[in-house]
Amino acid sequence: MTRRGATAVALWALLTMLAILIVARARYATDMSAFLPAQPTAPQQFLVDQLRDGPASRVILVAIEGGDAALRARVSAAIAKQLRSAPEFESISNGTDANALRDDEFLFEHRYALSNAVDSRRFSAAGLASAIQRSLDELASPAGQALKPLFARDPTGEMLQIVDQLQSAAPPHAVDGVWSSRDGRRALLIAATRAQGSDTDGQQRAMSAIQSAFDLARRQESAADMPALRLGMTGPGVFAVRARSHIEAAAVRLSIASSTLVILMLFVVYRSVAAVLIGLLPVASGALAGVAAVALGFGVVHGITLGFGITLIGESVDYSIYYFVQAHRSRDRDADPDRWRREFWPTVRLGMLTSVCGFASLLASGFPGLAQLGVYSISGLVAAALVTRFVLPLAVPGEFALRDVAPAGRAISRALGRIPHPRVLAVVVLAVAVLVLFSDRHRLWNRELSALSPVSEADQTYDAGIRADLGAADALDLVVISGTDLQGVLRGAEQAGATLARLVEANAIGGFDSPANFLPSASLQEARRRSLPTDAELRSRLAVATADLPVRAELLAPFIADVAAARNAAVLTPADLAGTSLQVGFGALILHEGARWSALLPLHPGGDTSAPIDLAALREALRRDHCDSALVLDLKQASNDLYAGYLSEAIRLSLGGFGAIAVLLAIALRGVRRAARVLAPLVIAVSCTAALLAAAGQPLTILHLVGLLLIVAVGSNYALFFERARTVGDPLTIAAVAIANLATVIGFGLLSFSQVPVLEALGMTVAPGAFLALLFSSLLAPRQPNA
Amino acid sequence: MMPVRTALLALTLLCANARGDTGDFDRLMDLFAAHKHGRSEFIEQQFLKMLKRPLESRGELIYEAPDRLEKRTVEPRLETLIVDGDQIVVQRGKSRHELNLRDFPPIAPFVASIRSTLAGDRAGLERVFHVEFAGTVARWTLALVPVDAALTKAVSEIQIDGARENLLHIEIRHPDGDRSLMTLRPAAPP
Numbered sequence: 012m013t014r015r016g017a018t019a020v021a022l023w024a025l026l027t028m029l030a031i032l033i034v035a036r037a038r039y040a041t042d043m044s045a046f047l048p049a050q051p052t053a054p055q056q057f058l059v060d061q062l063r064d065g066p067a068s069r070v071i072l073v074a075i076e077g078g079d080a081a082l083r084a085r086v087s088a089a090i091a092k093q094l095r096s097a098p099e100f101e102s103i104s105n106g107t108d109a110n111a112l113r114d115d116e117f118l119f120e121h122r123y124a125l126s127n128a129v130d131s132r133r134f135s136a137a138g139l140a141s142a143i144q145r146s147l148d149e150l151a152s153p154a155g156q157a158l159k160p161l162f163a164r165d166p167t168g169e170m171l172q173i174v175d176q177l178q179s180a181a182p183p184h185a186v187d188g189v190w191s192s193r194d195g196r197r198a199l200l201i202a203a204t205r206a207q208g209s210d211t212d213g214q215q216r217a218m219s220a221i222q223s224a225f226d227l228a229r230r231q232e233s234a235a236d237m238p239a240l241r242l243g244m245t246g247p248g249v250f251a252v253r254a255r256s257h258i259e260a261a262a263v264r265l266s267i268a269s270s271t272l273v274i275l276m277l278f279v280v281y282r283s284v285a286a287v288l289i290g291l292l293p294v295a296s297g298a299l300a301g302v303a304a305v306a307l308g309f310g311v312v313h314g315i316t317l318g319f320g321i322t323l324i325g326e327s328v329d330y331s332i333y334y335f336v337q338a339h340r341s342r343d344r345d346a347d348p349d350r351w352r353r354e355f356w357p358t359v360r361l362g363m364l365t366s367v368c369g370f371a372s373l374l375a376s377g378f379p380g381l382a383q384l385g386v387y388s389i390s391g392l393v394a395a396a397l398v399t400r401f402v403l404p405l406a407v408p409g410e411f412a413l414r415d416v417a418p419a420g421r422a423i424s425r426a427l428g429r430i431p432h433p434r435v436l437a438v439v440v441l442a443v444a445v446l447v448l449f450s451d452r453h454r455l456w457n458r459e460l461s462a463l464s465p466v467s468e469a470d471q472t473y474d475a476g477i478r479a480d481l482g483a484a485d486a487l488d489l490v491v492i493s494g495t496d497l498q499g500v501l502r503g504a505e506q507a508g509a510t511l512a513r514l515v516e517a518n519a520i521g522g523f524d525s526p527a528n529f530l531p532s533a534s535l536q537e538a539r540r541r542s543l544p545t546d547a548e549l550r551s552r553l554a555v556a557t558a559d560l561p562v563r564a565e566l567l568a569p570f571i572a573d574v575a576a577a578r579n580a581a582v583l584t585p586a587d588l589a590g591t592s593l594q595v596g597f598g599a600l601i602l603h604e605g606a607r608w609s610a611l612l613p614l615h616p617g618g619d620t621s622a623p624i625d626l627a628a629l630r631e632a633l634r635r636d637h638c639d640s641a642l643v644l645d646l647k648q649a650s651n652d653l654y655a656g657y658l659s660e661a662i663r664l665s666l667g668g669f670g671a672i673a674v675l676l677a678i679a680l681r682g683v684r685r686a687a688r689v690l691a692p693l694v695i696a697v698s699c700t701a702a703l704l705a706a707a708g709q710p711l712t713i714l715h716l717v718g719l720l721l722i723v724a725v726g727s728n729y730a731l732f733f734e735r736a737r738t739v740g741d742p743l744t745i746a747a748v749a750i751a752n753l754a755t756v757i758g759f760g761l762l763s764f765s766q767v768p769v770l771e772a773l774g775m776t777v778a779p780g781a782f783l784a785l786l787f788s789s790l791l792a793p794r795q796p797n798a
Numbered sequence: 799m800m801p802v803r804t805a806l807l808a809l810t811l812l813c814a815n816a817r818g819d820t821g822d823f824d825r826l827m828d829l830f831a832a833h834k835h836g837r838s839e840f841i842e843q844q845f846l847k848m849l850k851r852p853l854e855s856r857g858e859l860i861y862e863a864p865d866r867l868e869k870r871t872v873e874p875r876l877e878t879l880i881v882d883g884d885q886i887v888v889q890r891g892k893s894r895h896e897l898n899l900r901d902f903p904p905i906a907p908f909v910a911s912i913r914s915t916l917a918g919d920r921a922g923l924e925r926v927f928h929v930e931f932a933g934t935v936a937r938w939t940l941a942l943v944p945v946d947a948a949l950t951k952a953v954s955e956i957q958i959d960g961a962r963e964n965l966l967h968i969e970i971r972h973p974d975g976d977r978s979l980m981t982l983r984p985a986a987p988p
Contacts, residue, residue: 147853148853150844150846150853151844151853151855152877159974163848561853563848563849566848
């Protein structure tokens, strides 16, 4: 080994160790922040907080199916009982709430602080008279029997008012005392986990706890009933857990399958296990360098970067194939690394630089997911190419003798030579592709975030069904009040609530929830306390109020005592809600991130129509009422806008990258014509692939776009080799390119069978694209004089 | 609610001794079954011990076979209560609530007593109540006591009397001694 060689190997070993160290210590994130712009707007920040760690992300919906209603009710009760003492959960609701009684006591005791109806008008003589009259009407109604015991203490009906204000959405349907679907065929529970939605391990532990509680409850039933019972779970955390195991399983299975195939193929060509393993060195080094560079540059590596990063293998494995096939010509000639360096390395280097150029455009992205992909690909490709150039030649075993692939190269060359009028064919194919793309231009791209969702359609339908059963369909429209302290956002929620209440009155919206309904701001509580009259005052007002009513004055003595107690009670704080289910309700509507507090007011559509809420009118109403801290959000629209922004930026950057590649080639090849000759097959391959996907009815997502970029990266090597007139007469280079192409098509072809959208999209784009790139590179190559 | 119904059915089968004069009772039920619509004006008085005088309301009671019952209160406040199958709709001013009868077991006997009587559904009546029939078709009295012990906490007895297919009084007695009395008279066709 030469001195220079030794230095290269030592440097490589050192850098590899360093990279391993960085990769091992890196933080990995699988949340949505990859899609969050680096400088998010308030709605965007809120949206991602919601998706990642919002209260809704911590909910697991549980369904028990099979058997009869009584059986399901017993199992539901048994599961709830067991899970309520489990550390994984904050609350379990199934209708048999252990909190329900405590809630009622709490609400009744603090009714004068909590009731939105309490003000000085309510406690004037006229206000008392009309409130008491109303309670008498309630007593006369069919439900009156249950209200009779409360009348003497609560003649103004504050308890009913509170129940009303906390139940703007209808409670779930109950059968045999537990929540159930409307058709009565499944019992339902809502489990709120302590683990955040983004903590997939924590969500997985919670799911196991639910499963074992169900198994235990089932074992206590008779042998005849046991097999009928089924457990279903859904929710954001459940999706995350399933997607992870799904992706892990698919990724492992497919990587094993495709690497086995690629390795087998390489073994047939190399005829040496050692050579095959050494050939994977650039791939491994590149992947390692890529992750390490991202970890260094961003501090945290997004899961989606790793997912995209598989793409790197497609190109980096090619480098070693080029080296082996071109440098080790055949059994009867010595390996000639120096000749390879002189003749082929410049082309491989230019191909690598072309790819780097393409991916460099992503560095400018405002979205970390894309920028990371850029860093990963660039550093990975540079590392793989350098390892191929400087380390690989030193590691090849001495007795290594490649199978003679020249005949295969000649056969391919002959077959290609038989295709008539290759240029005309290329032009026609391009024209057809452009026509297809043009006619499909309006539905070419899928602009919905759900396009990237790893959740299967069946799972999404099941989730929607359970949510509809619970009357807990996702509130997609929200008013958000943000501020720097809890009391501030509660006051803001009360102010916005007043506006919203008027809109409910006008049937513009069906209803809304507010954290202030669970816990009013301290200032509102004080105002309510001040509006309560003294004993003497209350007595004299009651005398006036009840003069015409059938109520005996002495009956209301407990009322006077309760009002006196409320006048002297302390202001309620969040700590007072502990142990009641109000805490869960309140917590679900308050977000606290660092120094930022947000109050959420989900809106229920409706009134009389099921038409969507007029958000513009809502914004206007809030503006007129000077609710300046209120932000109106349409979650679905906001998330789709975010993704659409991500997508259009990626398209713009990719076009920029393409321009950069064109300039690079024009400079490196010293001529626009030569550059055009390299670019032409790539343009045809990319348009053809996109047209094929469009014709197959596959709307393109950002994953397909990355796939198209990769076609350019991989294909630029083919095009560059074929562009050199010498190549056309060199069966070995043709064979090398064909082998590299076969490896790419096998690897990505298998991915296209995956059920995981990330892998499927990359596979179905890159496999045909790479083949087309090779085909058109060779067809458009300068014709061989003696072909 | 299916299991509860099955349980009630089992109970009635066990103590299958429906009392009263079967002949007149059945003839009355047949008479009701033949009348598919009913419309009465009502005055309801609720005697609550804690109040100085009864709460009074008036309005209309409308029945459509087989299981739609509408109670339209006009005074003291407009309020409509519609029971259609298992669906309950309460409309009061602007607020409208839709409920399911199965979710409110205490209301079920009120509805069952009136609805099954008006439908001429003797079996249905006897599923929910111990029924005692007295009098003749021309002037009759039904005394209904809930079969389910849990329901007697809300209602101890319902007494309905009438002349032929016209209801005259519905009296509901609660275990705490409070009671309500609804006095009906056939409404003039609208």
